[in-house]
Amino acid sequence: xxxxxxxxxxxxxxVAFGVSVICFLLVQIAPGDPxxxxxPVDATAxxxxxxxxxxxxxxxxxxxxxIWIGNLVQGDMGKSIASGRPVAGEVFGxxxxxxxxxxxxxxxxxxxxxxxxxxxxxxxxxxxxxxxxAISIAGVSVPNYWLGIVLVIIFSVNLGWLPSxxxxxxxxxxxxxxxxxxxxxxxxxxxLAVVPIGIVARTVRALAGDILTMDFVQALYAKxxxxxxxxxxxxxxxxxxxxSVMGLQLGYLLGGSILIETVFxxxxxxxxxxxxxxxxDLPLLQGTILVLALFFVAMNLIVDVAQAAxxxxxxxx
Amino acid sequence: xxxxDHAPDTAGTxxxxxxxxxxxxxxxxxxxxxxxxRTQAKVQAVDGVSFEVSKGETLGIVGExxxxxxxxxxxxxxxxxxxxxxxxxxxQSLGPDLSLKDLRKSVQMVFQDSYATLNPRLTIxxxxxxxxxxxxxxxxxxxxxxxxxxxxxxxxRFAHRYPHELSGGQRQRVNIARAxxxxxxxxxxxxxxxxxxxxxxxxxxxxxNDLRAEFGLTYIFISHDLNVVRYISDRILVMYLGEVVEVAxxxxxxxxxxxPYTRSLFSAMPSMDPDNRTKVPPLxxxxxxxxxxxxxxxxxxxxxxxxxxxxxxxxxxAGLSENAAHLxxxxxxxxxxxxxxxxxxxxx
Amino acid sequence: MALAETLPTEPAPAAKPQGxxxxxxxxxxxxxxTLFCSAVILGLILAAIFAPWIGLADPYKGSMIARLKPLGxxxxxxxxxxxxxxxxxxxxxxxxxxxxxxxxxxxFAFFIGSALGIVAGYVGGLTNTIIMRxxxxxxxxxxxxxxxxxxxxxxAGIVNSLVxxxxxxVPPITRVAEAVTSGVRALDYIDAARATGxxxxxxxxVHVIGNVLSPIFVYATSLTSVCMILAAGLSFLGIGVxxxxxxxxxxxxxxxxxxxxxxxxxxxxxxxxxxTSLCLNLLSDGLRSAMNVxx
Numbered sequence: 008x009x010x011x012x013x014x015x016x017x018x019x020x021x022v023a024f025g026v027s028v029i030c031f032l033l034v035q036i037a038p039g040d041p042x043x044x045x046x047p048v049d050a051t052a053x054x055x056x057x058x059x060x061x062x063x064x065x066x067x068x069x070x071x072x073x074i075w076i077g078n079l080v081q082g083d084m085g086k087s088i089a090s091g092r093p094v095a096g097e098v099f100g101x102x103x104x105x106x107x108x109x110x111x112x113x114x115x116x117x118x119x120x121x122x123x124x125x126x127x128x129x130x131x132x133x134x135x136x137x138x139x140x141a142i143s144i145a146g147v148s149v150p151n152y153w154l155g156i157v158l159v160i161i162f163s164v165n166l167g168w169l170p171s172x173x174x175x176x177x178x179x180x181x182x183x184x185x186x187x188x189x190x191x192x193x194x195x196x197x198x199l200a201v202v203p204i205g206i207v208a209r210t211v212r213a214l215a216g217d218i219l220t221m222d223f224v225q226a227l228y229a230k231x232x233x234x235x236x237x238x239x240x241x242x243x244x245x246x247x248x249x250x251s252v253m254g255l256q257l258g259y260l261l262g263g264s265i266l267i268e269t270v271f272x273x274x275x276x277x278x279x280x281x282x283x284x285x286x287x288d289l290p291l292l293q294g295t296i297l298v299l300a301l302f303f304v305a306m307n308l309i310v311d312v313a314q315a316a317x318x319x320x321x322x323x324x
Numbered sequence: 325x326x327x328x329d330h331a332p333d334t335a336g337t338x339x340x341x342x343x344x345x346x347x348x349x350x351x352x353x354x355x356x357x358x359x360x361x362r363t364q365a366k367v368q369a370v371d372g373v374s375f376e377v378s379k380g381e382t383l384g385i386v387g388e389x390x391x392x393x394x395x396x397x398x399x400x401x402x403x404x405x406x407x408x409x410x411x412x413x414x415x416q417s418l419g420p421d422l423s424l425k426d427l428r429k430s431v432q433m434v435f436q437d438s439y440a441t442l443n444p445r446l447t448i449x450x451x452x453x454x455x456x457x458x459x460x461x462x463x464x465x466x467x468x469x470x471x472x473x474x475x476x477x478x479x480x481r482f483a484h485r486y487p488h489e490l491s492g493g494q495r496q497r498v499n500i501a502r503a504x505x506x507x508x509x510x511x512x513x514x515x516x517x518x519x520x521x522x523x524x525x526x527x528x529x530x531x532x533n534d535l536r537a538e539f540g541l542t543y544i545f546i547s548h549d550l551n552v553v554r555y556i557s558d559r560i561l562v563m564y565l566g567e568v569v570e571v572a573x574x575x576x577x578x579x580x581x582x583x584p585y586t587r588s589l590f591s592a593m594p595s596m597d598p599d600n601r602t603k604v605p606p607l608x609x610x611x612x613x614x615x616x617x618x619x620x621x622x623x624x625x626x627x628x629x630x631x632x633x634x635x636x637x638x639x640x641x642a643g644l645s646e647n648a649a650h651l652x653x654x655x656x657x658x659x660x661x662x663x664x665x666x667x668x669x670x671x672x
Numbered sequence: 673m674a675l676a677e678t679l680p681t682e683p684a685p686a687a688k689p690q691g692x693x694x695x696x697x698x699x700x701x702x703x704x705x706t707l708f709c710s711a712v713i714l715g716l717i718l719a720a721i722f723a724p725w726i727g728l729a730d731p732y733k734g735s736m737i738a739r740l741k742p743l744g745x746x747x748x749x750x751x752x753x754x755x756x757x758x759x760x761x762x763x764x765x766x767x768x769x770x771x772x773x774x775x776x777x778x779x780f781a782f783f784i785g786s787a788l789g790i791v792a793g794y795v796g797g798l799t800n801t802i803i804m805r806x807x808x809x810x811x812x813x814x815x816x817x818x819x820x821x822x823x824x825x826x827x828a829g830i831v832n833s834l835v836x837x838x839x840x841x842v843p844p845i846t847r848v849a850e851a852v853t854s855g856v857r858a859l860d861y862i863d864a865a866r867a868t869g870x871x872x873x874x875x876x877x878v879h880v881i882g883n884v885l886s887p888i889f890v891y892a893t894s895l896t897s898v899c900m901i902l903a904a905g906l907s908f909l910g911i912g913v914x915x916x917x918x919x920x921x922x923x924x925x926x927x928x929x930x931x932x933x934x935x936x937x938x939x940x941x942x943x944x945x946x947x948t949s950l951c952l953n954l955l956s957d958g959l960r961s962a963m964n965v966x967x
Contacts, residue, residue, distance in 0.1 A: 025809030030821075037825040144957075148950040150901045152908055153924060153942025160935040262814030266905050281909055284824035296813075296821045304812045403863050428869035441860040445692055445882035454878060455868035486692070499864070506868060 011315055019308055026304060027079070030297040031072050034289045084294040089286040094294035097279060102261075102298060105268070105275030109260035111192055112199035117253055120204045124211025131216050139208060146205020155198040155270040162194060169194055172272040195271040199264055203256040210252045214245040247317045254310030258303040341415055343510060343542050344377040344400075349409035351395055355615060365615045369395040371566040373409075374641070377510070382536070382543040384557030384574070386550060386589065388611055392566040393546045397514045400544070401431050414509070429459065432503035436515035438495035442487035448472070448498050449483035455506040464505075471501040475531060493524035497531070504535065512544045517552060529556055550593050554578060562586045565614055565622045568641060572650040582644060582652035582670060585623045621655065629670075631655075633662045692886075699962040706958025709951040716948060720767035729758035731765040731918050742934055751937045753923065754930055759937065763944055766918040770945070773830060773912065773919075774900035777837035782892040785842045789849020790884060794857055794876055804850060810843040819902050823911045833912045837903060841895055848891045852884045886963050893956040897949040904945045920945050 059065050066074070078085065084094040127139035163171035170191050227237050265277030272278065276295055283291035350373075352366035370392040377383045385393050398404040400411065402424040413430060416422040432455075435441040442451050449468050456464035469479035475497040487495055496516060503511055513532070517525045533556065536543060547553050553560055553574075560577050562570040562585065570583040581587040611626075612618055618625045624634040633655055641653040659667030700706060719726070729747075741752040751759045792803040810818065822836035856862065857880070865879045904921030906912035913919040915926065920941040927938035 021805065022809055022812050025806070026812045029809065029813075033821055033825040036822070038827060144953055145950065148897055148946065148953045150904060150942055150945045150949065152905060153939065153945060156924070156928065156931065156942065157939050160931055160939060164931055164935050259814045259816075263816040265816060265820055266909065269909060280820065280824070284820075284909075284911060289825070292821070292824055296817065299817055300813050303814055303817075307812075398863070401867050403866060425869040428867055433864070433867050435860045435864060437860055441864045443861045443865070443879050443883065446878070454865060454870070458868045458870040458874060502864070 008316065012312060015308060015311055015315075019304060022304055023301065026300045027076060027297065028072070030293050030300065031075055033296065034293055035068065037287075037289055079297075084297070085290040087283075087288055087291045089283075089288040089291070094290050097291065098276065098294050098298050101274065101276040101279040101295070102302070104273065105261055105264055105277065108192065108195055108199065108264055108268070108273060108275055109257060111196035112203070112260050112264075113253075113257050115196055116200035116203035116256070117207055119200075120207025121211050121249065123204070123208040125215055127208065127212040128215025128219065131219075136212075139212065143205040143208040143212070146201050146208070148205075149201060151198055151202055152266040152270050154201055155195065155267055158194050158198055159270075191271075195264075195267050195273050198270070199260060199267050203253075203260065206256060207249070207253060211245065211249055214248055218245060247314045250317065251310045251314050254306055254313070258306035261306075262299045262303055342376040343379045343414055344544075345410070345412040346376070346400070347374050347410040347412070349373040349396065349399055349411070350407045351392075351399055351404060352407055367614050368566050368617055369614060370399060371617075373563070373566070373568050375561055375568060375571060377542055377544060379542055380536075380540060381558040382545055382556055384553035384560045385544065385546045385563060386548060386553055386560060387563035388589075389548065390611060390614065391563040392614075393563055394514055395566075396563070397433065397512045397544070397546055400512055401428060401433050403433075429506060430508055431510045431512065432506050432508035433512040433514060434496070434499045434503050434516040436518055438492055438499055438519065439487060441499055442495060444487055447484050447486060448477075448490070449479070451487075452498060452502045452505055455502060459506065467505055468501070471505045472498070474504070474535075475501045477501065491524075492520055493528060496520060496528055500528075500531070500535070504539065508541070510542045510544065512546070514546045515548070516545075518547060518549065525552070532556065550590060562589065565611055565617050567622060568653065569623065570650075570652045571641070572647075572652075576647055576650045580670075582650060582657060583623075583654050584627050584629055584656075584670060587670065588626075621653075629656060629663075629665065631663050631665075637661075696962050700958065703958050703962065706955055706962070709955040709958070712947065712951045713955060716767050717771060719764050720771055723761075723765050723768065726764075728761040728764060731757060731761040732916060733757060743937060751934065751940075753937075754926060759940060762918040762923060763920070763940065766920045766923060766941065766944070769830065769913050769917060769919040770900070770904055770907075770921065771948070773833050773837070773903040773907075774948070775896055777834055777903070778841055778892055778896050778899050780834070780838040781841035781845050781895075782888070784838070785845025785892075786849045786885070786888050788842070789846040789851075789888070790853045790876060790880060792846070793850040793853025793884075794872065794880060796854070796857075800850070803846065807843040807846050810839075811847075815840050815898065816902065816905070819906060820909065820911065823906050828911045828914050830913060833903060833906050836906075837899055840902070841892075841899060844895065845888065845892055849884065849888045852887045853880060856880055856883050890956065890960045890963055893952070893959055896956065897952040900949045900952060901945065 056065070064071070075085075082095055084098065086092065087094055087097060090097070123139045123142065127136040130136055159171040162169045171194065172191075261276075264273075264275060265280055267273070268275045268277035269281050276299060280292065280295045282288070283295060349370055351370040352368050355365040355367060373392070373396060375383070385396065387393050395404060399406045402418070411418040411427075413422060413427055418424065418427055442448075446454070449465060449472070452471055453464035453468035456467050461467060469483055472479045472482060477494060477497050482490070482494070482498075487498075490498065499516075516532075517528050520528060529552065532543070535541060543556070545553060545556055557574050559571060559573050561568060562577075562583065564585050570577065570581070570586045572582070577586065581590050612622070618635075620636050620638050621627070621630070621634040622638075624630040627634065637655075639653045639655045639658065639661065641651050642658065644650045644652060644657060654670075655661035655663040656665055656670055657667070735752070735755075735757075743751045753759055753762060788803055788807075792800040813821070819836050819840045822839055823832055826832040826836060862875060862879055865875045870878075903912065904919070904924070907919045907921035908925045910922075910925065913922050915922060923941040924938075924945075927941065930938045
């Protein structure tokens with residue numbers, strides 16, 4: 008297990024390096040000068056050069072990368088061009104809010120998805136199976152930003168039960184777990200949960216269906232074991248795969264909540280990202296993406312290791 | 325058939341020499357593992373194999389599964405790259421004198437799994453014609469249908485079918501036709517009839533015998549079925565754990581096996597004759613792991629006659645005193661080996 | 673010929689030669705749901721192509737007095753948008769850009785990813801390592817994030833959307849193509865083909881492509897629905913198609929201001945995205961089973 012853990016950690020390094028290169032290059036592919044957004048229109052050539060030197064933009068690319076990565080490991084992700092504040096602070100504040108949203112969506116999605124998937128897999132080829140399959144196909148097909156709008160129309164505009172925007176009183180920095188705030192969380196979390204419900208249900212259905220038809224399960228029935236006991240065996244066998252799918256989904260929830268955060272004005276990383284895009288604030292864009300991607304990489308690592316801990320066969324591959 | 329230029333095998337550059345000489349062929353497969361995925365061990369699939377095949381003869385290769393038979397076959401046509409050793413085809417050494425591409429024009433292979441060796445998306449005709457197209461021959465389709473006809477498949481009925489629509493025997497005929505369409509001089513048949521029903525197997529064996537005579541072919545016939553090998557071969561080569569333990573003309577080895585392993589192999593063969601019951605106890609246990617083969621003679625862990633010298637030193641392949649064409653690698657047959665029973669031959 | 677008379681001992685072969693594709697076609701014909709979904713997609717595409725000739729209102733012509741008319745208004749069967757433009761016309765015209773940007777990246781990625789994956793899977797070794805490790809890096813980004821990151825950096829525009837979405841879908845297709853190809857590479861008929869002395873390019877062309885393309889194709893079709901949603905999502909965020917072009921995601925965005933005035937009207941463009949994406953998913957599932965591809 009320790010060898011596996013170390014090997015897996017070593018394998019993460021090149022990926023993390025690649026991620027940092029892509030994030031660095033994002034700024035390079037952007038058309039135009041990153042400074043145009045903040046330079047006065049009538050700036051002289053000398054002023055422009057001075058500004059460029061101040062941001063280190065006059066050096067060759069590999070040097071810029073080395074400086075960037077050097078600062079990065081010290082926790083310095085540069086300054087936001089628009090606000091002038093350090094990127095790191097802005098990103099981590101926003102990521103906290105995104106985490107609240109992603110975890111809430113996961114808490115809604117995973118139990119429902121697992122339950123539906125089990126039902127469908129156990130009652131394969133019955134009407135239950137067909138209903139669940141229809142739900143999961145609809146779940147993975149729905150554009151969730153549109154679903155968010157529809158939910159707002161129903162629950163905010165027509166019924167007036169829930170707020171449609173923001174994270175509650177105090178804005179982005181004062182999240183608390185009380186009803187005043189949680190009311191704001193319900194609609195975005197439910198919206199975000201729909202796609203993972205579909206995916207988890209689909210995965211669990213396939214797993215349960217496959218395992219139930221396997222020889223060893225037939226043998227368990229033949230031994231006279233009760234349905235409930237057989238189900239427990241099946242659940243344990245499916246756990247490793249189901250876990251990895253859910254771990255990946257949690258990563259997607261965090262990195263993929265951008266559109267939902269925009270719909271609900273949720274002050275998370277996605278909201279920050281869309282602001283960065285419209286203000287052409289490239290350091291902020293770069294920093295946000297880097298943090299989200301590294302979080303996703305870490306999530307994958309945790310999933311792999313957890314999976315190997317549950318199912319020792321995986322360590323060998 | 326006259327349109328196809330299959331010269332009988334007398335047209336070679338060195339008419340008197342053997343068609344194929346294999347010298348000290350070796351292939352070790354790396355086993356990777358550990359923290360950085362480095363090579364930790366090597367599977368010694370083929371280790372120092374040497375033999376010769378004369379023009380027009382059939383050499384049968386037998387042995388348990390995992391003894392290196394199939395690897396040897398793949399090494400011969402370069403499907404697997406050899407670690408070391410020489411392959412000399414008709415006096416030309418592979419590498420310096422002969423390119424792999426040219427070797428493959430003269431040496432073809434028929435595999436065991438008749439279904440897996442046919443591309444499921446190509447019609448039979450396209451599969452048979454592929455080699456001729458690669459060689460740039462004229463009218464590959466015409467050649468292919470002639471070959472199909474020759475192996476007993478009516479081109480009008482079979483040419484445009486797909487592999488899954490044929491029976492196992494028919495597919496193996498297709499594979500033979502495909503090999504013949506390349507006008508080879510040597511055909512390596514790797515368990516080519518093993519997957520077929522007994523009645524179909526007999527038909528295909530007869531077909532192979534007819535084709536050998538007609539086209540002057542030379543065969544290397546790999547099988548685990550001794551009766552089949554006896555039927556088709558002129559000489560038999562026995563492999564154990566990547567090494568050659570015995571090579572002999574078929575009658576000679578059938579009359580008396582010189583190596584203890586060969587004898588166990590033959591005694592495990594079911595016999596129809598109640599008076600000819602198995603006397604030698606059959607082999608027990610699995611062959612040792614080829615990653616870490618036994619020292620000295622690799623068979624000593626399972627040999628009834630093993631002594632200290634067998635663990636210490638590997639025997640060399642040498643002719644028997646009474647019959648120089650019968651080669652065996654066993655200390656029992658070498659008076660100078662130091663084995664307590666050396667020079668007396670294999671005790672009964 | 674000498675052996676022809678021995679043949680009857682073997683089972684008689686099927687009456688009619690049957691290729692792979694005729695089998696796929698026969699199975700598709702018997703699958704009404706898949707047929708229905710293909711018809712819907714085809715209808716949307718045809719409507720988009722022939723939009724100028726089917727008697728629709730001008731999708732660009734607004735009217736200050738006829739803004740946000742509800743569904744069922746005379747002359748505007750699906751109402752009007754926030755600038756008084758006919759919704760029906762804009763929804764049908766909107767299919768042009770949405771379907772184009774939603775489907776083409778998968779087509780591009782199918783060609784690029786298949787080429788990379790087949791080469792990596794067939795050649796193996798260092799080539800494989802370089803291609804596949806690069807692909808791994810892109811897998812470190814959730815697809816939505818990667819699309820928005822690249823589009824955000826490049827800026828809005830149709831070409832930029834196509835580029836960023838293609839980059840998003842090349843890595844997964846490459847990974848599938850590599851896996852399928854290394855599976856096929858290990859089969860005996862590839863060995864048999866190599867034994868003829870054919871070069872790698874010929875073996876790939878004749879023996880590999882025909883056997884790996886259908887699983888890769890089925891996988892690619894399963895990505896079209898995500899691509900549609902992402903493409904419209906980019907426009908919804910304002911980093912895809914620019915106004916005043918009709919595009920479903922962009923329309924969904926501009927109509928958000930109307931949710932208190934005429935809520936159901938503002939949800940209409942999303943209905944189009946949902947229907948298209950649902951049909952694409954069902955179509956892909958149908959193709960998967962008709963083509964006997966397992967995950």
